[in-house]
Amino acid sequence: MKHLLSHTLVIAIACLSAFAASAQDTSIPRYLQLARDFAAHTKPENNEYTNKNRFTRMPGEKGSTDYIVQADCVAFVEDMFKRTRAGVPEQIPTQKFKNWHSIHDYVPAMDAEAGFTKIGKVEDLRPGDVIAWLFIDMRGHRHDGHIAFIDTAPTKIKSRAPYTWSSTQYEVKIIDTSSEVKSADDTRAPTNSKGVGRGTIRLYADDKTGVLSGVIFDNGRKLHEQDKDWHIVMGRPKVATAN
Numbered sequence: 001m002k003h004l005l006s007h008t009l010v011i012a013i014a015c016l017s018a019f020a021a022s023a024q025d026t027s028i029p030r031y032l033q034l035a036r037d038f039a040a041h042t043k044p045e046n047n048e049y050t051n052k053n054r055f056t057r058m059p060g061e062k063g064s065t066d067y068i069v070q071a072d073c074v075a076f077v078e079d080m081f082k083r084t085r086a087g088v089p090e091q092i093p094t095q096k097f098k099n100w101h102s103i104h105d106y107v108p109a110m111d112a113e114a115g116f117t118k119i120g121k122v123e124d125l126r127p128g129d130v131i132a133w134l135f136i137d138m139r140g141h142r143h144d145g146h147i148a149f150i151d152t153a154p155t156k157i158k159s160r161a162p163y164t165w166s167s168t169q170y171e172v173k174i175i176d177t178s179s180e181v182k183s184a185d186d187t188r189a190p191t192n193s194k195g196v197g198r199g200t201i202r203l204y205a206d207d208k209t210g211v212l213s214g215v216i217f218d219n220g221r222k223l224h225e226q227d228k229d230w231h232i233v234m235g236r237p238k239v240a241t242a243n
Helices: 002-027 028-039 073-083 103-111
Strands: 047-050 055-059 069-073 116-119 130-135 145-150 156-158 167-178 197-206 212-217 228-239
Touching: 002 103, 002 145, 028 073, 028 103, 028 197, 047 212, 055 073, 055 156, 069 197, 073 145, 073 167, 103 116, 103 130, 103 145, 103 228, 212 228
Parallel strands: 047 069
Antiparallel strands: 055 069, 116 228, 130 145, 130 228, 145 167, 156 167, 167 197, 197 212
């Protein structure tokens, strides 16, 4: 009898663990899972950062046997939303281009909480959230800003250079389409490819409030300060359908 109870308890624990894992999997938004698929499976020869003739393609589409990315940061994020019918771009009140929104549409929309619930504290970020910025200091930049998916919850780390007074540093994984590698562990680093990938950035938060105060690429040396170098906004997409 005792052996039977032990065996039953083991089975129950295993079932609960499987249920928890399943619940965790379903908590990942479909648009983020799709972005992960593109980041994991797009080969360097099919990966291009461009703002001309922008598109993404999956195996089986128009005769393709591979994942293909030919897009800039906004087009990629928007395509992940559209492919999964998340309903987020439809909530953005302005549209600079005929077929796509621009970073100048997304950042003001996130500030106004149109299509997004604004997030102030770094620790509140979750997988599927979005971070975007507009450059204030345009020196060294060819584009006006950037947007990316948050792929992991932020992890508090021991501070390292560059240091700032009264700040806490976090690492977070992002998925984006970019013309530059973000970190040594970036999936684009081995071939220095431009396009979709997954990398690490550091976020700085005010010690007292926890509010975002700056961003640095993990392979960079310059901290980009909030509303000094960049205007940075974080938000959780208001998904209009089950996603």
